[in-house]
Amino acid sequence: MANVTLRNVRKTYTGGFEAIKGVNVDVADGQFCVLVGPSGCGKSTLLRMVAGLETVTGGEIDIGGRVVNQIEPADRDIAMVFQNYALYPHMSVYNNMAYGLRNRGMAEAEIKTRVEEAARVLELSAMLERKPRQLSGGQRQRVAMGRAIVRQPKVFLFDEPLSNLDAKLRIAMRVEIRKLQRRLNTTSIYVTHDQLEAMTLADILVVMNGGQVEQVGNPLAIYEKPATTFVASFIGAPPMNLMSTRPDEIKSQLDGAADEAGIVGIRPEDFAITDQTPAGGVALPLTVEAIERVGAETFVYGSREQEDQRVAATPGELPPGEVIVRIPGTDAPAIGQKIRVAAVRPKLHLFSGDGRTRIEA
């Protein structure tokens, strides 16, 4: 059991590429921390630094009150689950789990109890003698989990452990992992690019972009108050509608507090199709371009007359001029129809013109 603290951690690869540009994160004992961000933003790099697989070129990594920068991975008391599982192909399931324990000189009897206990929890008991290639993807994933938990480490590290599974299995395993972590109460750091996975798993969510932390906090808090336009569009699906406040059409509707704001964001679910204009809120005329009915809800894609002028373009964002509206049920306007949508003042997210600062009205 331990907390993990990253203090101004930096990583410059030998080629000179700066992958991590100063990261500060504090994961308390027993917490489940998720690093989320688009591919290439440095999540794996950061995790691998915690594991000791990459050298730390700046700052400090602290596990359980001990700075581990110079400590070998085996001596950090961590366990890791890899994206491709990295099971030893020539060893049985049992030996895959036992290997790390044997290397530490643990008695065979103790190893046996631990492996069998882990196998029971992970429902692998019947497969202990099989080789990894004789297992399904989900079973391999569980062996990788088992290899981590038999060690009873201070910290679990996961690098996109579910991304090689099909969608259904991914959801099932997600729940499994969370239950397991709650039970063991082991501090965990989990890397994913899937914001839904991140939201559902995290006690503490770290949103990363371009080697930097955009926002740290409780997932719902982040959802409700994204600190930057990047976070706003990355967390939540479909993404938040971000619009420039410049067109008078919008500007005139906002009250004084929003004067410094350059961008206004509205989540699709916060719009309603209505002719009213809520005081201090925003109302937009749209032409319906496309409709997606998924059963419980319907997404309406509309285009605005006025072209949006914003410059920033971050992943997950809508193209300029396009607005998504989410409405419950299956009743929807027809394609080509002109509609009017509006959001109330408390549902507006205001950001500075460069999208880097959130403005509280």
Add this chain to the structure above:
Amino acid sequence: MVEDEGIRRYVAHFILWIGIAIVAFPVYIAIIASTQDNALIANGQMSLLPGGHFFEVYYQTIFVGTSGSTREPVGNMMLNSLVMALAIAIGKIAISIISAYAIVYFRFPFRMSIFWIIFITLMLPVEVRIYPTYKIVADLHMLDSYAGLSLPLIASATATLLFRQFFMTVPDELLEASRIDGAGPLRFFWDTLLPLSRTNMAALFVILFILGWNQYLWPLLITTRDDMQTIQVGIRKMITTTDALTEWPIVMATAVLAMLPPVFVVVAMQKLFVRGLVETEK
């Protein structure tokens, strides 16, 4: 396809059987000759059907040898060939796999220079530097020794390149997982890399064993004592004497015995053999 049916199919079978006959005929003749009486053969009246001297000829070949010049039991020659072939195959695999491991899994000064030094040896077979090599081996007092027979033939890069190529395909995560599991470089090599290389080692072993067993020029030069002769050298010495004295049934029995181990390996371990052949030529 339709046209692969009917007459064309029979043509294909026919051509293949012709090919097999051409390939097998010389060996058939050798086997037949090794069961016959020498006088008959020397008169050019050899029968194309098996004779009745099988046990007698093979007994003499393996345990006694020719009555002529060399008079070395072929059994002993086979033993020499076996030791040489095993030494070449095992020695080459052993030194190659560890040097490939160093080159792929470590970063150290002169790494690339060392790689190139080893790589260049790929280009030159022992035949082109035969006498200088002979001189070295003589200076090291290795003539007529198993070390002299095998060491110069171990000095080549094929196996190193093969292992290097294979190691590059082993996922990095395996090493990382091992490190987290507390394995150092030697333990990772022994516990993980070596078991994963098993098929490659076996395929390579098959090829190297055959190549080693079939070596000729080098053993010819550096063995002077009859009891150090390999079977390939021995068979040639049997027909050095004037034709009339050549004991053909024994020569042919020796030829059959010389073919037996490598042919057996090819047929019995065909998959590994094919794999090894294709891999080493890459």
Add this chain to the structure above:
Amino acid sequence: MQKQAIFQSKLLPYALVAPQLAIVLIFFYWPALQAVIQSFLLQDAFGLSTSFVWFENYVELFKDPAYFAAVVRTFFFSFAIAISSLSFALLLAVMADKPLRGSMLYRTLLIWPYAVAPPVVGVLWIFMLHPSLGVISRYLRAAGVDWNPLLDGNQAAGLIILAAAWKQISYNFLFFLAGLQAIPKSVFEAAAIDGARPMRRFWTVTFPLLSPTIFFLLVVNIVYAFFDTFGIIDTMTRGGPGTSTVTLVYKVYSDGLLGGNLGSSAAQSVVLMIMVIVLTGIQFRFVERKVTY
């Protein structure tokens, strides 16, 4: 070229490369260097003094008609062996690539001669075609051929080529079959639908698609003919009659046996080295080296 995940260690990697490095340096580089140095030196008749003579040994070598003849002969043998063996092997491979019953058996029955050593190949063939006792010679004589490869240089050369090509059939067959199996069957089917008859299909589709394999095998066969024929020649003809089957490698060997001119022998070795390096270079440069099986 290099893994991302590596170990840190100062001495271990050197310890790991040391055995191979030692063997390569002692048994490869040192002799090769000796050969190169030796080829620039001239030793007097009694071996008492040596002098540096620049390229004199090479000049002498190329002025020697016997050497020149050996060069020509070696290349002639190489091409003759390569072409005859390759064409026969290709024919067999094309047949074996058809969906025939027992095609695995055919493969097994065709590949084993790979394992027969060159001197044994020599013994097998000289026995069958021996002028006085060979089982085939009987029929040749009966057919009126004046068959005596031990006296007739051309017949001897033919015999060497025949035996060497025979040995190489299995190797070529194996690689051709691999090459053929790597070509998607749909390509042939498309050609058939496009109206190409089998023969035409072979020359317009199969052959071009196989050309990387053919070129690869051509180089391998030439190198084979340079070196591995030694055992065949030594057991069949010992280079004779006269010098009519002396190849470059055989000449290095037999000149060396006679002792005598060290410088010339070294120069021969160096020329041979250069030829092999050029051949290997060609192979590396032009051959698509991924022959898939």
